[in-house]
Amino acid sequence: MTDTGPAEDETPDGLLSWCLVANVARETSRGEGGLEIQHGTKHFRAGTLLWLAPARWDAGSCRRHAVGRHRGNSRRYVNMVVCVGDLENFRVKGVYSEALVRSLNGYDHDPAAPRTLQDPWTRERAQSLADSWNRHREPLFIEGRPYAHPRISVPNPPPAEIQLDGETFHLSRYGTRGAHYSRTPPPVEWIPEP
Structure with missing residues (x-):
């Protein structure tokens, strides 16, 4: 799936960085043998938009550090490690919010540079990963x-x-x-x- 944003040579006003995003799957499986079906995950509702930070550590091949709005408090961003199998509709989006940059940076956030993502995605790298994860x-x-x-x-x-x-x-x-x-x-x- 390709982002329908501006062309490669255009940079939108206010863009801070590019990021890989996905939605929490409508149905996720849990329990022994994956036979228990849930709507969303424990921390995120089905359809919640999650911003996936580039891997800073090896959380396992199917797990990623993600930032999104929690099921219990939809006003603040939370950091979680999520299973890629519980996500769908991977794509690339622009980051425009300083609060989102702060959450994506986590402990590495520099208050002197509040608009700088510490480990940014390149648009091409994020799109390549989104395309590979969207293959059915x-x-x-x-x-x-x-x-x-x-x-x-x-x-x-x-x-x-x-x-x-x-x-x-x-x-x-x-x-x-x-x-x-x-x-x-x-x-x-x-x-x-x-």
Whole structure:
């Protein structure tokens, strides 16, 4: 998804920086096996706009530092580490607010330079990451293995069967956390003869 903002050579008045943003997904899954469905997350309502700061530390490949308005107090920005899988509609937006810059900077904020983002995104880098996260690919889980297969993802909707290392796997269930495949084929439906 491409931002419909000004051309590359134009800089809007008052722009402080570019930032990667996303919305909290309408449905997120929790609990054992991801079977408990929630609307939004514990700290953010569904659809809340989150500003994603560039990674300052390794929070894990699927976790990011984000700034947004909390579910309980929609007037102030809060800093949280969120799971990228709970977000949707990634895009690039301009930062115009000093309060937002202060929140994105966190402890690194310099009061002498209140309009300066300490670790800014380049527009190209943020757009590249947004494009890669917007591709509709689902993680692949194989029966008996607790984690997603590191090399493979499947399209959305997933195929009924896949071949992996010369072995056939059958789709056993499909949910918000990805496609789960099993070695056993699905049961055949019995139809009574008239």
